Amino acid sequence: MPASPKTAPSTGPAPRRRTGPAPSRTAAAAPARDTGTTDGQNLQRVRDASGKLTSATLRRLDEHLSWYRDLPAEDRSYVGLVAQAGVNAFITWFADPHRPPHGVDKMFSAAPPELTRTISLQQTLQLVRCGVDVVEEMSDQIAVPGGERELREAVLRYSREVAFSAAEIYARAAEVRGAWDARLEALVVDALVRGDGNDALRSRMSALGWSGKGGTLVVVGTTNPGLDEVRAAELRRAARRSAGDALVGIHGDRLVLVLGGEGDLVEAATGLLGRFGPGPVVIGSAVSGLDDAARSARSALAGMAAAPAWPQAPRPVMADDLLPERVLTGDASARRTLVTQAYTPLAEAGGSVLETLSAYLGTGRSLEAAARRLYVHPNTVRYRLRKVSEITGWDPLDARESFVLQVALALGQLGER
Numbered sequence: 001m002p003a004s005p006k007t008a009p010s011t012g013p014a015p016r017r018r019t020g021p022a023p024s025r026t027a028a029a030a031p032a033r034d035t036g037t038t039d040g041q042n043l044q045r046v047r048d049a050s051g052k053l054t055s056a057t058l059r060r061l062d063e064h065l066s067w068y069r070d071l072p073a074e075d076r077s078y079v080g081l082v083a084q085a086g087v088n089a090f091i092t093w094f095a096d097p098h099r100p101p102h103g104v105d106k107m108f109s110a111a112p113p114e115l116t117r118t119i120s121l122q123q124t125l126q127l128v129r130c131g132v133d134v135v136e137e138m139s140d141q142i143a144v145p146g147g148e149r150e151l152r153e154a155v156l157r158y159s160r161e162v163a164f165s166a167a168e169i170y171a172r173a174a175e176v177r178g179a180w181d182a183r184l185e186a187l188v189v190d191a192l193v194r195g196d197g198n199d200a201l202r203s204r205m206s207a208l209g210w211s212g213k214g215g216t217l218v219v220v221g222t223t224n225p226g227l228d229e230v231r232a233a234e235l236r237r238a239a240r241r242s243a244g245d246a247l248v249g250i251h252g253d254r255l256v257l258v259l260g261g262e263g264d265l266v267e268a269a270t271g272l273l274g275r276f277g278p279g280p281v282v283i284g285s286a287v288s289g290l291d292d293a294a295r296s297a298r299s300a301l302a303g304m305a306a307a308p309a310w311p312q313a314p315r316p317v318m319a320d321d322l323l324p325e326r327v328l329t330g331d332a333s334a335r336r337t338l339v340t341q342a343y344t345p346l347a348e349a350g351g352s353v354l355e356t357l358s359a360y361l362g363t364g365r366s367l368e369a370a371a372r373r374l375y376v377h378p379n380t381v382r383y384r385l386r387k388v389s390e391i392t393g394w395d396p397l398d399a400r401e402s403f404v405l406q407v408a409l410a411l412g413q414l415g416e417r
Contacts, residue, residue: 041144042151047091049142054084056134065126075118079127086131090158097154125163132159190249192218192258192297210245214262218284218297219269219316220304221276223255235275242268253277254304258293266318273316280307281316302331324407335411342392342405343412349391354409356384360396361406 046053058080061068068079093099119127135142135155143151224231232248239246244261255276259265269283284300287293303319306326313322326334346354356374360381363369371378385396392408394401 042142042147043091043095045142045144046094046151049138050084050087050091053087053131053134053138053142054080056138057083057087057131060130060134061127064130065123067123071118079119083127083131086128086162090135090155093158094154097157128159128162132156190251192294193249193251193256193301210247210260212260212289213244214260215265215286215288216245216258216260216293216296217265217269217286218293218300219257219259219272219281220284220297220300221255221281221316222279223250223253224275224277227255227277235272238275239272242271256297256300258297260293270316280304280313282307282319282322283316284319298333302326302329302334305329306331324404327407327411338404338408339411339415342394342408343415345391346388347412349387351384351387353384353387353391356381357388357396357405358409360385361402361409365396365399365402 061079061083068076071079132155136152139148139151139155227235227250232250236246236248239248239257239259243259243263243265245259247258249256249258257269257272259268261268265286266283273281282300282303284296284298284303287296299319303317303322303326306322306329307313307317309325309328310317310322319326320337323334323338327338343354346357352374356370359373360367360370363373367378367381371381374381388405389395389397392405394405396402396405
């Protein structure tokens with residue numbers, strides 16, 4: 001009598017093990033959404049509403065973002081393509097949230113590369129935010145009943161990933177641009193040091209953001225020990241805070257600053273004194289604009305070469321205050337300046353002014369000795385020396401300035417022979 005099915009033990013063969021390939025763990029961990037489930041119904045509804053989401057996003061951009069309204073019509077159409085690509089990318093990711101979402105670079109692939117240079121990181125994040133707000137507001141209309149929260153959370157997760165992607169892309173672009181700007185800045189400063197001044201230089205400085213307003217001057221000194229890329233970037237920021245325009249060049253142990261703007265550039269240069277290393281800091285001649293910037297650089301560099309001959313020089317020192325020392329180093333520009341600004345005006349003044357200065361300097365800067373040589377009263381000598389100061393701007397009664405006048409007098413007399 002056969003046993004009852006409820007009590008009889010199983011006597012058949014043991015079940016055979018599966019011999020085919022094991023199911024993929026990844027597929028088991030991240031199955032695609034079943035269109036019969038709530039998630040699948042949400043996905044289908046989002047797909048059906050993609051056009052509506054794109055249109056609503058563009059309307060929100062137009063209502064809330066002034067920079068979007070100010071874009072040319074062509075760029076606005078490209079932003080529309082980017083918005084549509086973002087919605088489509090979200091739908092693709094929403095079908096399988098375990099896959100990494102498309103980055104911003106793929107969303108912008110529908111638009112020309114120039115658009116990424118037109119729209120900043122902040123504006124890109126505003127685009128993402130507008131899209132998130134639209135989906136959140138329309139979630140009640142799109143999602144199946146009970147699936148609204150799941151849709152909102154998915155949008156927030158996706159927007160976070162997109163924002164991180166955008167930040168990474170713009171950070172890489174900023175690094176590339178920063179490296180390019182540093183190389184271009186080095187080329188510009190090097191050209192000014194060499195004395196080049198042409199349209200190419202102007203174009204390069206414009207590319208670096210040089211406004212060209214106001215005057216220009218060049219400051220030269222030694223570099224601070226340990227001046228690395230980070231400290232150099234900090235120096236650039238400090239220089240641009242002090243003056244309207246600023247360029248920084250590092251030539252070995254020499255630091256070259258090019259300052260421009262409508263304010264007091266000498267004061268700005270003095271405020272940056274602590275950024276230089278030990279030793280003299282020379283401020284070149286202030287010039288009217290970019291065309292003469294090379295002349296300011298030449299005077300500053302010549303002054304830097306001549307500064308050791310005047311150990312008592314102030315810090316910073318103007319390049320024009322080093323004219324005698326620059327003459328000793330063979331600076332033809334300093335020679336011409338001294339003759340033009342000191343000797344020639346005195347020679348043209350008449351009234352024995354030049355003769356009195358020569359006698360005063362030739363007698364050891366003694367008023368009485370000069371008066372005896374000229375057969376005049378010492379007060380007459382003093383009066384004529386005041387005229388020298390009025391004509392040239394250098395005071396013969398000051399020890400340093402009398403030395404400047406003595407060099408100018410010697411250069412003028414050499415030139416007459």
